[in-house]
Amino acid sequence: MKRIAIDMDEVMADLIPKHLQLYNENFGEALTLEDLHGRKLREVRPHAVEELRGYLSDPGFFRDLDVMEGAQDVIQELHEDHEIFITTAAMEFPTSFTAKYEWLKEHFSFLNDLNFVFCGDKGIINADYLIDDNARHFKRFEGTGLLFTSPHNVHVTGYERVDSWGDVREYFLK
Amino acid sequence: MKRIAIDMDEVMADLIPKHLQLYNENFGEALTLEDLHGRKLREVRPHAVEELRGYLSDPGFFRDLDVMEGAQDVIQELHEDHEIFITTAAMEFPTSFTAKYEWLKEHFSFLNDLNFVFCGDKGIINADYLIDDNARHFKRFEGTGLLFTSPHNVHVTGYERVDSWGDVREYFLK
CATH class of the missing domain: 3.40.50.1000 (HAD superfamily/HAD-like)
Incomplete structure (x- = not known):
């Protein structure tokens, strides 16, 4: 054992699909999983790092x-x-x-x-x-x-x- | 290091003084720390085990x-x-x-x-x-x-x- x-x-x-969807909805983009090849979303869109962190700080984010x-x-x-x-x-x-x-x-x-x-x-x-x-x-x-x-x-x-x-x-x- | x-x-x-105080208030008793010598409160008052657990389950209990x-x-x-x-x-x-x-x-x-x-x-x-x-x-x-x-x-x-x-x-x- x-x-x-x-x-x-x-x-x-x-986690990633929901995080990406929130980003796309809020910023009017259409990023896909392919765009995240080798990088985190916050590295791909560094200007949105605060918002990206904000989505994860929503108490309900991880529930569903x-x-x-x-x-x-x-x-x-x-x-x-x-x-x-x-x-x-x-x-x-x-x-x-x-x-x-x-x-x-x-x-x-x-x-x-x-x-x-x-x-x-x-x-x-x-x-x-x-x-x-x-x-x-x-x-x-x-x-x-x-x-x-x-x-x-x-x-x-x-x-x-x-x-x-x-x-x-x-x-x-x- | x-x-x-x-x-x-x-x-x-x-933790114990607050827990004891809640018990005493709710059950009209005057237990002291001396009564807990060698035992947990739930062992001293087994009939109140649900209530004792309830106090700890209050989301604010541990805050103050x-x-x-x-x-x-x-x-x-x-x-x-x-x-x-x-x-x-x-x-x-x-x-x-x-x-x-x-x-x-x-x-x-x-x-x-x-x-x-x-x-x-x-x-x-x-x-x-x-x-x-x-x-x-x-x-x-x-x-x-x-x-x-x-x-x-x-x-x-x-x-x-x-x-x-x-x-x-x-x-x-x-």
Whole structure:
């Protein structure tokens, strides 16, 4: 049995499409996921960094995000043989606490909420694996980082990469 | 430099007097801290366990707790030489997230909020020390547990104990 820590945004929860849609609506643009290849939206449109942060600070933003394809099935499967913790950098958006908690209870009701961790610096996480789309969290994490592919990280190298929840299943079954 | 994880309730924040006062007001009693020697309030008054839990579930309960004597000075001092993380079992009372965050920002503004951790099972915490009043958290914690004395834990043995923030200062200066 291994302890697997899993990030929420862009790993379990499909954040980017909603964020992009809010931007497009507010700025009258038609950016697509392809425009975010290798970059975060705030890097593509630096003049809108305040507004982009504002969307994420809306207390409800994180409540109705779609679940990433395959996340429920694979996490449930991993949960049978491994210890699962959800480790999300919620301190960057303190207004998100309740929405994130409720979202997890709704979509991952089989998980024990004592295994939810709302943190900032993931160096504090004691786990064998961390599945995350932000490679910066691996720098101080003492276990093995698995980089979950997201448009913004496609050019990041130096870490083992999983492109989908199918890849995660395969990684832990091998 | 060591990494020191610090619990909030009954270590940084003086929870018991407010909890006891609410109970006494609601049940017309006059229990004192002495009545809680070696036991939690819910063990002393098991018939009121629902009400006692209800007080803690009030979203504002944790917002105006007093700071434990010496906590600010000693944590600020420790912060100069060590890495401080605040690790609180907030998942037991999800309604407390915002109040706990705001309380920390108000009374410990010198700490980085990326070092706040709202969790449940503290086995996930990767630190050298954990200062906590609940010895159960030490069972799965891989570092050194320091039991912060609180009325309910006076009979607990098997752990190094600190009776006050003065004791904590002395422990880390030795």
